[in-house]
Amino acid sequence: MNIAVRTQNLSYTYPDGTRALKGVNLSIDTGECLGLVGAAGSGKSTLAMCLVGLLMPGQGRVEVSGIELSKKNLSQVRKRIGLVFQNPDEQLFMPTVYEDVAFGPAQAGLTGDALENRVKKILAQLGLEKLPDKFPGHLSGGQKKLAALAGILVMEPDTIVLDEPSANLDPANRRKLINYLRALNNSKIVIGHDLEMILDLCRRVIVLSEGEIIAEGDSAQVLSDEALMQRACLEVPHSLLAHHKSQTLSRLSPPKADPH
Amino acid sequence: MHMADALLSPSVGLCFMALSGGALVYSARKLREEDDERKTALMGVLGAFVFAAQMINFTIPGTGSSGHLVGGVLLIMLLGPYAAFITLTSVLIVQALFFADGGILALGCNVWNMAFYPAFVGWPIYRLLVSKNPSRLRISLAAVVIPVITLQMGALTVVLQTALSGRSELPFDKFILLMSGIHLPIGLIEGLVTAAVINFVFQIRPEAVQAALAPEGKPAPKLSLRPLLFALAVITLLAAGILSRFASSNPDGLEWSVNKVYGSGELPAPEKGIIARIAKLQEKTAFLPDYDFKSGMNPKQEKSGAEAGSPVSAGTSLSGIVGSLIVLGMVGLAGLVMFKLRGKGARAQKT
Amino acid sequence: MSGFSIDVLDSFGYGDSLMHRIDPRAKVLATFGFVVAVVSFNKYELSGLMPFFLLPMATVALGFLPIRLVLNRVLAALPFIVLIGIFNPVFDRAPVMLWDGFQIRAGWISFASILLRGILCVSAAVTLIGTTSFPRFIAALQALKVPDALATQLMLIYRYLFLLIGQARATRRARSLRSASDKTPLGLASSMLVALLNRTLDLAQAVWMAMKARGFDTRLKVTRPMNWRPADSFYLALVAAGSVLFRFWPLGEWLGRMIVTK
Numbered sequence: 055m056n057i058a059v060r061t062q063n064l065s066y067t068y069p070d071g072t073r074a075l076k077g078v079n080l081s082i083d084t085g086e087c088l089g090l091v092g093a094a095g096s097g098k099s100t101l102a103m104c105l106v107g108l109l110m111p112g113q114g115r116v117e118v119s120g121i122e123l124s125k126k127n128l129s130q131v132r133k134r135i136g137l138v139f140q141n142p143d144e145q146l147f148m149p150t151v152y153e154d155v156a157f158g159p160a161q162a163g164l165t166g167d168a169l170e171n172r173v174k175k176i177l178a179q180l181g182l183e184k185l186p187d188k189f190p191g192h193l194s195g196g197q198k199k200l201a202a203l204a205g206i207l208v209m210e211p212d213t214i215v216l217d218e219p220s221a222n223l224d225p226a227n228r229r230k231l232i233n234y235l236r237a238l239n240n241s242k243i244v245i246g247h248d249l250e251m252i253l254d255l256c257r258r259v260i261v262l263s264e265g266e267i268i269a270e271g272d273s274a275q276v277l278s279d280e281a282l283m284q285r286a287c288l289e290v291p292h293s294l295l296a297h298h299k300s301q302t303l304s305r306l307s308p309p310k311a312d313p314h
Numbered sequence: 315m316h317m318a319d320a321l322l323s324p325s326v327g328l329c330f331m332a333l334s335g336g337a338l339v340y341s342a343r344k345l346r347e348e349d350d351e352r353k354t355a356l357m358g359v360l361g362a363f364v365f366a367a368q369m370i371n372f373t374i375p376g377t378g379s380s381g382h383l384v385g386g387v388l389l390i391m392l393l394g395p396y397a398a399f400i401t402l403t404s405v406l407i408v409q410a411l412f413f414a415d416g417g418i419l420a421l422g423c424n425v426w427n428m429a430f431y432p433a434f435v436g437w438p439i440y441r442l443l444v445s446k447n448p449s450r451l452r453i454s455l456a457a458v459v460i461p462v463i464t465l466q467m468g469a470l471t472v473v474l475q476t477a478l479s480g481r482s483e484l485p486f487d488k489f490i491l492l493m494s495g496i497h498l499p500i501g502l503i504e505g506l507v508t509a510a511v512i513n514f515v516f517q518i519r520p521e522a523v524q525a526a527l528a529p530e531g532k533p534a535p536k537l538s539l540r541p542l543l544f545a546l547a548v549i550t551l552l553a554a555g556i557l558s559r560f561a562s563s564n565p566d567g568l569e570w571s572v573n574k575v576y577g578s579g580e581l582p583a584p585e586k587g588i589i590a591r592i593a594k595l596q597e598k599t600a601f602l603p604d605y606d607f608k609s610g611m612n613p614k615q616e617k618s619g620a621e622a623g624s625p626v627s628a629g630t631s632l633s634g635i636v637g638s639l640i641v642l643g644m645v646g647l648a649g650l651v652m653f654k655l656r657g658k659g660a661r662a663q664k665t
Numbered sequence: 666m667s668g669f670s671i672d673v674l675d676s677f678g679y680g681d682s683l684m685h686r687i688d689p690r691a692k693v694l695a696t697f698g699f700v701v702a703v704v705s706f707n708k709y710e711l712s713g714l715m716p717f718f719l720l721p722m723a724t725v726a727l728g729f730l731p732i733r734l735v736l737n738r739v740l741a742a743l744p745f746i747v748l749i750g751i752f753n754p755v756f757d758r759a760p761v762m763l764w765d766g767f768q769i770r771a772g773w774i775s776f777a778s779i780l781l782r783g784i785l786c787v788s789a790a791v792t793l794i795g796t797t798s799f800p801r802f803i804a805a806l807q808a809l810k811v812p813d814a815l816a817t818q819l820m821l822i823y824r825y826l827f828l829l830i831g832q833a834r835a836t837r838r839a840r841s842l843r844s845a846s847d848k849t850p851l852g853l854a855s856s857m858l859v860a861l862l863n864r865t866l867d868l869a870q871a872v873w874m875a876m877k878a879r880g881f882d883t884r885l886k887v888t889r890p891m892n893w894r895p896a897d898s899f900y901l902a903l904v905a906a907g908s909v910l911f912r913f914w915p916l917g918e919w920l921g922r923m924i925v926t927k
Contacts, residue, residue, distance in 0.1 A: 108877060147821060147825075162880055187679070318783060318786075320704075320746045320780070327704065328701070342813070355876055362828070363829055365822075372851050373848045404819045412794060414787045415742075418793075419704060476749065510852075510858075634921055637920040638712040638917045642715050642718065645715070645718045648719060
């Protein structure tokens with residue numbers, strides 16, 4: 055098994071002094087889907103940006119597909135790993151879906167028919183083939199997410215990092231997105247609070263709290279640890295709560311005229 | 315105020331298209347030299363901000379009428395001259411097409427009046443006032459002073475462009491007074507609002523202001539004076555040409571002010587001196603309009619012996635009117651035919 | 666600008682029709698030539714301008730544009746033109762004989778000419794964007810060799826202006842829900858602008874990150890290929906020929922004289 059992404063003792067401090075990451079060690083195998091959970095401010099987004107070189111590590115190293123991240127090889131690294139932003143409006147900055155999806159490969163030098171074919175293929179893969187001339191601002195929330203994903207997939211990276219992919223999605227679109235993600239062969243790092251989704255997609259999970267990894271392991275096991283979840287300012291996902299399961303079931307039975 | 319196609323002549327329009335186009339190419343080149351990758355996203359988003367800002371209407375104290383931020387000066391303080399010029403040009407293009415503010419040919423004029431002056435006159439003033447010692451006071455001062463000055467220059471140029479085009483009959487002097495007067499308070503208000511906004515930005519995100527002054531640690535764009543001087547030379551030429559024509563053909567309006575100055579109702583030796591020479595040069599180059607301001611005729615009409623009293627061609631006599639109606643009818647009919655025969659078409663759905 | 670929603674005109678550009686399908690380069694060049702021809706008439710011309718209504722008329726009909734849309738923009742642009750033009754009859758009092766016994770000031774004629782030009786030129790611009798989506802318009806400009814930096818900015822501004830206008834509207838709404846009067850004093854407006862600008866600068870930062878993450882290095886390289894068809898040549902030639910023809914052949918006068926002298 056090859057290592058898709060690895061960090062060693064990764065630390066990052068913001069210019070205003072905030073220590074966002076304190077010695078993070080993680081690794082993800084090729085083809086694996088790793089979940090990264092933590093409360094707001096735990097360092098998840100910082101970590102995501104370090105992995106793609108938007109922020110350079112203050113200390114420690116990041117290795118992507120065997121290449122160590124440094125200022126000199128940023129463009130090489132960015133061909134191997136892509137980041138899907140939480141807010142698709144920040145990512146979809148071109149005036150049409152086609153141009154946005156084509157952006158990455160075009161910047162890398164792809165032109166003409168090769169470019170067009172690659173873009174069309176990805177659009178079809180994600181069910182967006184009817185929308186190439188659409189203005190991104192006119193897309194629905196779900197379509198925007200998929201378009202943003204398309205813009206990253208089209209670069210054929212080894213690893214995809216997704217920051218809160220299900221944020222602001224209605225249940226139907228959320229389910230659609232999860233299905234698409236599950237079908238992808240790329241290595242994936244899914245970051246977020248949507249623990250049910252992470253349970254669904256990722257076999258392994260890492261818990262981040264105040265810039266440090268406080269737990270790592272099988273998703274169901276880690277996420278059902280109440281004490282741990284509390285420490286991380288998270289909650290055990292409902293599907294893992296045994297006694298909540300029965301409570302939910304009883305609520306669904308015919309209502310009793312009970313003063314409560 | 316945006317210049318409109320309806321008031322423009324082709325020569326003035328194309329002339330300013332060339333001038334603005336030149337400034338655009340120059341700015342694009344200088345921007346590439348700056349090689350600041352941060353600016354691209356910033357320019358685009360700030361350009362969009364200009365539209366958002368125009369939705370925030372405020373009441374102008376004392377008049378009750380409403381106004382909004384135009385944003386030119388704010389942009390130069392956050393982007394520097396070249397990036398601001400390109401951004402403002404883009405904004406004007408969008409405004410011309412979507413809001414019918416200005417026109418297609420008039421774009422050249424509008425870019426000159428509303429993008430060139432803030433960028434290339436405003437920036438040197440800004441640098442003069444601020445770059446040695448950026449402080450809230452200096453920045454605020456610049457924010458107030460620059461719009462007042464640049465809006466005056468823009469207003470003056472609109473009058474020049476209108477007068478040179480010869481479609482409007484507004485006398486030069488009255489028009490100047492009107493435009494200048496109106497744009498003084500407008501510039502002041504723009505300045506006050508800009509000052510308030512840029513002040514805040516300087517407080518909470520000083521790097522945004524610093525970035526324009528000293529991108530990436532390099533010294534601030536110093537703006538070679540050459541394009542500025544060239545522009546001022548062109549304007550002076552045009553203005554002088556107008557003034558001389560105006561002076562020779564419309565003594566009444568000028569007499570009053572000339573009387574005040576010289577006490578004799580006569581300009582001293584207009585045939586010699588710079589203005590006369592420039593006027594002669596302008597006549598020779600002949601790309602400037604061919605109207606005699608007094609009689610309102612073009613040289614061809616004058617030569618054909620048309621009366622100064624009836625400067626209008628036969629096209630406006632009865633036959634002209636009848637013919638116009640017939641043509642309009644034909645156009646309408648053609649439109650109806652096309653409407654009936656056009657087949658299927660679709661309006662795009664939004665989602 | 667109040668009451669007019671940019672979204673409406675923008676959405677029409679994405680429609681499909683004979684006019685929409687014409688290459689945007691042809692439309693841009695044709696419109697420009699049209700405007701130059703219209704403004705090149707002498708200031709008293711009226712009848713000569715009439716045939717020029719053919720182009721906006723045809724574009725509206727064949728482009729499936731509602732006339733209301735064009736009229737809306739024309740009416741919005743008129744006030745400024747009227748404000749300046751209305752002084753023409755004031756300062757140009759030369760008498761013009763229309764027909765026996767009836768004369769008006771020449772200034773009225775030049776004023777009418779200004780109005781006609783205004784209607785024609787604004788219609789030309791509106792119908793251009795009504796039948797050409799803005800991204801295609803930008804592509805046309807790129808093909809016509811405008812500097813890359815300008816094309817890039819047009820793309821980004823277009824992409825984000827709706828978003829930011831939406832934010833401005835939300836800010837306005839929030840303000841009106843919390844205050845008694847509808848008028849915004851200068852100070853409050855400045856605060857609202859500051860809030861908007863702050864969000865804008867954050868957005869700029871995020872977009873820059875997104876661009877960097879996908880390999881951006883100051884030059885935007887994507888362009889959609891355009892196909893020039895014979896129909897596009899035909900259109901351009903037709904508009905060019907028509908503009909030249911009607912510029913120099915006074916059709917209206919000619920027809921009128923035939924009728925009136927009979």
